[in-house]
Amino acid sequence: MSQPYALEFRGEIIEGLDRAAVKARFGQVFKVTGPALDRLFAGGSVVIKRNLSREDAMRHQAALLRLGVKVYVTGGPPPVAAATAAAKPQPAAAAPAAAVAAPPPAARPANEATDDAGGLQTLPFEFTGSGYEFFRIWIVNLLLTVLTLGIYSAWAKVRTNRYFYGSTRLDDSSFEYLAKPIPILKGRLIAVAVLILFGVSDSISPIFGAVIGIAFLFFIPWAVQRSLMFRNRMSAYRNVRCDFAGSYWDAFKVMILWPLAGVLTLGLAMPWAFYKQQRYVIENSRYGSSPFEFSAGASPYYMTFLFTLLIMIVGAVVLGGINALLALVGLGSGTAVGFSPFMLIAALLPLLLYALVFAYFRARLINVKFNHSTLPPNVSFHANFEVLSYMRLVLVNTLGIVVTLGLFYPWAKVRSARYTAEHVYVLAEGGLDGFVTEEQQRVSAIGEEVGEMFDLGIGL
DSSP states (O other): OOSOEEEEEEEEEOTTSOHHHHHHHHHHHHTOOHHHHHHHTSSOOEEEEEEEOHHHHHHHHHHHGGGOEEEEEEESSSOBOOSOOOOOOOSTTSOOSOOOOOSOGGGSOTTOOEEOTTOEEEEEEEEOOOHHHHHHHHHHHHHHHHHTTTTTHHHHHHHHHHHHHHHEEETTEEEEEOOOHHHHHHHHHHHHHHHHHHHHHHHHOHHHHHHHHHHHHHHHHHHHHHHHHHHHHTEEETTEEEEEOOOHHHHHIIIIIHHHHHHHTTTTTHHHHHHHHHHHHHHTEEETTEEOEEOOOSHHHHHHHHHHHHHHHHHHHHHHHHHHHHHHTTOSSOTTTOOOHHHHHHHHHHHHHHHHHHHHHHHHHHHHHHHTEEETTTEEEEEOOOHHHHHHHHHHHHHHHHHTTTTTHHHHHHHHHHHHHHTEEEEEETOHHHHHHHHHHHHHHHOOOOOOOOOOSOOO
């Protein structure tokens, strides 16, 4: 056995999960209830297992990752802090017998899949594209789209999606984008016609403009529903297409009614609108004939909005104080002393605040989305987007695009895709092979009819 590791639990859970639900599930699995369970989650440090080899820790981590608790691995050469944990039950009054944690998935080799004795595999995504490769595709797409007055944009979208789908791998298999340009072009021509009609309706007649405006509200949910249906049906993994089963009425509620409620309540219902939109998209998505499930409630969305608002308020106060101080000492305008490093700092601070707010909001929502999504019976997802690292990504991408007048865009898009692949992974009991094979057989037996749905380029 290699040098021993100890497993230390501090009452923490994975970010984005519901604490009460994790605690209840923990108690059910390990047969711990009442005061004993409360003490484990009280926040104190508890060593729940000693003398584990690193190999045993990795096997337990892969097998029980979905439990939702966070454990730290101490000891060994050197101590390792972890993102997630799990445990095996001990006899009645004892703490769980084996809970493990290892370096976060993003720190592991891209191809690593940890296989427990129970058959649970941790499967990371991998993005193999490069900025230079995509730049060559992007620059040709841009030039041809301009030369054809936008007509080539449908072909440009197909080329771009096929590159990114094909460069994204899971369990040694790439994704496929199966759409053809003509249906996309048809959808875009319809969308352009509707937008033109909406834009000129007021000049024809105020009454006609009001009628078109109301009709446009009913058009938006239809466009979203058809776009999601088209996108999913044109996406495939191992020859199994995805699908989307959301209804128009549900799309109308999440795209019109709930956002309207958010406006009427001065933003109080807006987190609920985000929550309902996310649930609509995930629970109506299918891989073959298997529907996804979404277990999150509305509370993570309200907490995300609340902390985002607090960051904005504190940031605005700090920026206002700095600008007032610079003006007080005569550095605000630069007329008296010329350029000053303080002026540069003051100019960059709003960009830093934007990056922090955007990174926190996006990272939190992405973690909530993946950490609560499952594909029954044996597939689940996990994301560990980190605010500071994602903030650096946003800053570099934004500055790169601004400084290069847009030419850095291909590298920014590739960097974003690679970051996502490094921070999202799949957990599959028994691996994906059995699940995918069964889905292939089921879809083949049912048969598949895929029409040419309009793709209007509108998504959630």
